[in-house]
Amino acid sequence: MDHVRLSTVVLTCVSVLALAACSEAEPSTTAAPSASATAAAPSAATDPTTIDPGTGGPTAAADPAADKKLCTAAKKIADTTKADVVKAATSGGDPTPTIRKAYTEMAQELAKATTGVPTSEAVTALAAFGAASGRAATAPNLDTAADAPEFQKTSAMANAACKKAGVDTNF
Numbered sequence: 001m002d003h004v005r006l007s008t009v010v011l012t013c014v015s016v017l018a019l020a021a022c023s024e025a026e027p028s029t030t031a032a033p034s035a036s037a038t039a040a041a042p043s044a045a046t047d048p049t050t051i052d053p054g055t056g057g058p059t060a061a062a063d064p065a066a067d068k069k070l071c072t073a074a075k076k077i078a079d080t081t082k083a084d085v086v087k088a089a090t091s092g093g094d095p096t097p098t099i100r101k102a103y104t105e106m107a108q109e110l111a112k113a114t115t116g117v118p119t120s121e122a123v124t125a126l127a128a129f130g131a132a133s134g135r136a137a138t139a140p141n142l143d144t145a146a147d148a149p150e151f152q153k154t155s156a157m158a159n160a161a162c163k164k165a166g167v168d169t170n171f
Helices: 003-021 035-040 064-090 096-114 121-138 142-147 149-164
Strands: none
Touching: 064 096, 064 121, 064 149, 096 121, 096 142, 121 142, 121 149, 142 149
């Protein structure tokens, strides 16, 4: 397994663990708008700035602070997982079980962290990357799975979304 693939696996796992650490969403303390205020406001379905280009449907407004917190947690998970994988790889043994575990944990933690939270670019990208990590964990060949276009695309999407949120990740 080459260094780039190992780094990707490690960072993926670390990101998932970090997301799990901040997956508990705090309840909103703002009051719901009155019926007249909602009637006068433009609909998200008719406002082109709130249309999700991936689904064509409306999206919730992004919360930059929440995205930064989510991405920071993902980065922490990736860093921790990377350390575990590097340790396994340098011990002289087969790092494959550790890498599979890292992908599995990344998938589980990203799923927890992105479930039930308002949709944003970061949430969508990290959820997709988590799903791709889960598929990679169960793939017969980890090298092939890590090099697959879907995995590379979701990794790049997660990195770009987190960068926009102010967190430099490397999945």
